[in-house]
Amino acid sequence: MSKxxxxxxxxxxxxxxxQDVDYVGAPGxxxxxxxxxxxxxxxxxxxxxxxxxxxxxxxxxxxVSGGFAEVNPDKVTILAEAAEKATDIDTERARxxxxxxxxxxxxxxxxxxxxxxxxALRRSLARMSCRTSGEKAGTC
Amino acid sequence: xxxxxxxxxxxxxxxxxxxxxxxxxxxxxxxxxNAQGRIERFKPYAQKFFEMLGDLAAGAxxxxxxxxxxxxxxxxxxxxxxxxxxGLCGSFNANIIKAALKLAREKRAEGLGVKFYxxxxxxxxxxxxxEYEIVVQYRDIMGSFDFTxxxxxxxxxxxxxxxxxxxxxxxxxxxxISMGRQVPVAQIVLPISGTPGEAAGSGKEYVYEPSVxxxxxxxxxxxxxxxxxxxxxDTSASEHAARMTAMDNATRACDDMINALTLLYxxxxxxxxxxxxxxxxGATEALK
Numbered sequence: 202m203s204k205x206x207x208x209x210x211x212x213x214x215x216x217x218x219x220q221d222v223d224y225v226g227a228p229g230x231x232x233x234x235x236x237x238x239x240x241x242x243x244x245x246x247x248x249x250x251x252x253x254x255x256x257x258x259x260x261x262x263x264x265v266s267g268g269f270a271e272v273n274p275d276k277v278t279i280l281a282e283a284a285e286k287a288t289d290i291d292t293e294r295a296r297x298x299x300x301x302x303x304x305x306x307x308x309x310x311x312x313x314x315x316x317x318x319x320x321a322l323r324r325s326l327a328r329m330s331c332r333t334s335g336e337k338a339g340t341c
Numbered sequence: 342x343x344x345x346x347x348x349x350x351x352x353x354x355x356x357x358x359x360x361x362x363x364x365x366x367x368x369x370x371x372x373x374x375n376a377q378g379r380i381e382r383f384k385p386y387a388q389k390f391f392e393m394l395g396d397l398a399a400g401a402x403x404x405x406x407x408x409x410x411x412x413x414x415x416x417x418x419x420x421x422x423x424x425x426x427x428g429l430c431g432s433f434n435a436n437i438i439k440a441a442l443k444l445a446r447e448k449r450a451e452g453l454g455v456k457f458y459x460x461x462x463x464x465x466x467x468x469x470x471x472e473y474e475i476v477v478q479y480r481d482i483m484g485s486f487d488f489t490x491x492x493x494x495x496x497x498x499x500x501x502x503x504x505x506x507x508x509x510x511x512x513x514x515x516x517x518i519s520m521g522r523q524v525p526v527a528q529i530v531l532p533i534s535g536t537p538g539e540a541a542g543s544g545k546e547y548v549y550e551p552s553v554x555x556x557x558x559x560x561x562x563x564x565x566x567x568x569x570x571x572x573x574x575d576t577s578a579s580e581h582a583a584r585m586t587a588m589d590n591a592t593r594a595c596d597d598m599i600n601a602l603t604l605l606y607x608x609x610x611x612x613x614x615x616x617x618x619x620x621x622x623g624a625t626e627a628l629k
Binding site: 246278 | 385390488546549555
């Protein structure tokens with residue numbers, strides 16, 4: 202039972218995380234999925250949301266957006282455009298981003314702007330909820 | 342012959358120039374280390390990305406996604422030119438610009454329209470002077486950019502390609518090969534052809550979610566952005582490497598010049614002393 206999964210999260214700018222974990226829960230495009238060691242090979246697009254992993258009984262949260270997950274029996278690789286550990290999230294900035302996005306949503310006429318503002322809003326909300334979850338779990 | 346004072350001022354001026362070029366060399370080397378670090382950090386992402394794409398694209402052909410489809414009849418070509426914002430880096434920018442403009446001329450000769458997307462001030466200036474149409478320009482960003490810039494530009498290119506404004510997109514940038522070698526490269530980004538991951542695929546059987554097509558629809562646009570981002574990273578590293586070499590050469594040229602001028606200064610000084618002595622000797626002789 203001591204088998205572990207290697208979880209790797211990489212973004213274009215840096216490697217966010219590389220760690221052995223017991224369990225990974227990720228926000229797949231078609232809903233959340235969980236991965237335990239010895240999962241079958243699996244490739245999925247990720248939505249905007251919170252990824253979490255369990256390590257030694259503690260749950261850690263990571264915010265991801267615009268990414269993909271590649272699952273192998275002993276390894277999970279996440280490729281994301283943006284990823285931040287709960288501890289690194291700047292809630293103040295996220296709140297400001299939320300306000301900005303809401304203002305823009307109220308004004309936006311064009312479809313493109315609307316979609317963009319909505320995505321920004323979802324990102325900022327996910328960031329904040331990620332931080333809250335992390336605080337609740339006592340890992341940040 | 343130049344007067345003593347002139348030579349002395351000149352030596353002073355060259356010394357000051359040398360100080361500047363030396364400082365610029367050191368700044369460029371620090372920035373280069375930074376830029377190389379970013380390329381290093383980007384590598385794992387790119388590698389993994391190509392692997393994933395390779396696995397997916399193994400079974401896919403042109404008809405799967407519009408970004409893969411080659412157009413029979415081409416009308417307009419988009420050229421993305423990535424250069425630095427600042428000069429004083431040898432022939433680095435000039436080489437990229439030359440390559441891009443040559444490409445533009447060729448395309449024009451084939452009867453195609455050419456539109457430019459400029460990243461970096463130097464390329465923009467040259468393209469404007471050559472009087473091509475510039476659709477988008479990003480200036481003063483080469484100092485600090487991240488993936489969002491590449492993402493924005495990528496989206497713009499994809500949209501233009503999908504709605505038929507562009508039928509082909511070529512990316513021109515300076516590939517960073519080594520400290521001493523930077524090569525201008527013109528690479529076709531759209532339509533996507535021959536993904537580099539094709540050979541690198543791991544050959545494993547995956548379960549796909551949502552589906553192969555759905556995943557490709559997500560991955561392919563990102564592939565364009567990854568390429569644009571890589572072009573920007575490479576150009577930025579190349580720029581600093583080119584500037585380092587250029588400034589190193591300049592510093593050495595300054596040294597040579599200082600040596601030559603010091604020699605001239607001493608010669609002039611000696612000549613002046615000799616002349617004065619001759620005068621004095623001549624005068625005492627006359628008094629006898």
